[in-house]
Amino acid sequence: MTELGRQMSQEMDEQPAALARIADRFEAIVEELRRHGAESRRGLAVLARGSSDNAARVASYAAQARSGTPVSLLTPSVYTAYGQSPAAYASWLVLALSQSGRTPEIVDLAASCREAGALVVGVTNDGDSPLAAVSDVPVVLGVGEEKAVPATKTVTAQMLAGLAVVTALGGPRISGGKLAALGDQAREVLDDGESMQALGGELAAFGAMALVGRGFCDAAAFESALKLQETAGVAAHGFSTADFRHGPVHLAHAGVPVIGFAGDGPADDDTRDLIGALRADGRLARLIGSGDADAGLPATNPELTTILATIRGQQLALAISRARGIDPDQPEGLSKVTPTV
Incomplete structure (x- = not known):
């Protein structure tokens, strides 16, 4: 008999290595966003659903607590169902998160924000996805295919990648030593x-x-x-x-x-x-x-x-x-x- 949750357990177990890889890229992500003028953006607007929305909570809190950046939640139906324009976010950084990068409302609204002048950063596990294509700066998680329906390794990877994005807005930096230790600490928890x-x-x-x-x-x-x-x-x-x-x-x-x-x-x-x-x-x-x-x-x-x-x-x-x-x-x-x- 197949063990219940075998796939979920396996993907959970891949998190230490996945987090370590993103920790290695953390400063490179920050510097790329600064080259795109992230520090000059007036606020952070978050666009996500489901587990991605929960991952975005980390970035939202960090932006406010560490750099005092104003944060707004983009509610997709305001723009898709009610026809509002995202023009007010022209000078903001829009953080769009979707593990698959294929949720239509996330992709469409991210594209509209970019057209309005926002700096759109798309955090996704698929570099060939529609979200990556409509982003000014795609941040590809690279944690490997996630087959179990419950998202595990993609969520924690989004949390860490989101922290890199908001670090580019300013404020105190996370020490390199603590970033480097994260993979081993995740292994400690799983063990x-x-x-x-x-x-x-x-x-x-x-x-x-x-x-x-x-x-x-x-x-x-x-x-x-x-x-x-x-x-x-x-x-x-x-x-x-x-x-x-x-x-x-x-x-x-x-x-x-x-x-x-x-x-x-x-x-x-x-x-x-x-x-x-x-x-x-x-x-x-x-x-x-x-x-x-x-x-x-x-x-x-x-x-x-x-x-x-x-x-x-x-x-x-x-x-x-x-x-x-x-x-x-x-x-x-x-x-x-x-x-x-």
């Missing part, structure tokens, strides 16, 4: 699967979960919730820790498990405090993070922590899927490319 296997077994019977994070780890919470939805069929929802306190915290008191993601950034203590308070109150709350946690994360820059936390979320989705007898490689009702227009 430590027992804690996530145990957590998956503990949570497999629950049909709903809340995943929370703040700062950069917000992206890991949202992406992990999506992975649980599409692989294990869990009604999982991602929240900013701050937003969770504003009402949804009642879910924990109604018996819904809460999973927190926290690294070493200044916003992460809020998540630790929330998980600690819920546990003290007898609620089912677990922490994935650096330091004292139910599942650990290696210490690094906050920007890079969320990549490692996202791998933890993939492990959790795989473990719960297997515990529930579901093959996450081919989730019912889903395909690899979703052709929204």
Whole structure:
């Protein structure tokens, strides 16, 4: 009998090498974008769907936190269904993310933004894709074909590539040493699967979960919730820790498990405090993070922590899927490319 999630597991295991390759290209991506005038752009506009949108959260937060760059989310239907013009973004950098590079609404709106004068950077895994063709600067992930329906290696690669893009806008740089260590740290996380296997077994019977994070780890919470939805069929929802306190915290008191993601950034203590308070109150709350946690994360820059936390979320989705007898490689009702227009 074929092991459930064999393809997903294999592609997860390719992440250390994939991240190391992008880390090696990181400075080259920054310099190419600066040659295209990225530093002179007035803001960052993000264009993405699904897992790509969750990956873009890292770039969006980094642009605001590190260089003070204004960030806007391009809502495709405003331009495709309502006929609005993207002319207001003429002086902006538009970051378009699509793993396949073939989602029609992403490609069409990226092309319209470029025509309006925006600097369009397309992050995709396919250098021959329509998105790459309409971009001023295509950033090709080069992580190899992803066959499992749930995106894994392409998501973490997009997160790191997106960080390179927004570094070109200005602000502090990530140290070369920490970039160089990322591949080995991803291997460390993947080799430590027992804690996530145990957590998956503990949570497999629950049909709903809340995943929370703040700062950069917000992206890991949202992406992990999506992975649980599409692989294990869990009604999982991602929240900013701050937003969770504003009402949804009642879910924990109604018996819904809460999973927190926290690294070493200044916003992460809020998540630790929330998980600690819920546990003290007898609620089912677990922490994935650096330091004292139910599942650990290696210490690094906050920007890079969320990549490692996202791998933890993939492990959790795989473990719960297997515990529930579901093959996450081919989730019912889903395909690899979703052709929204």
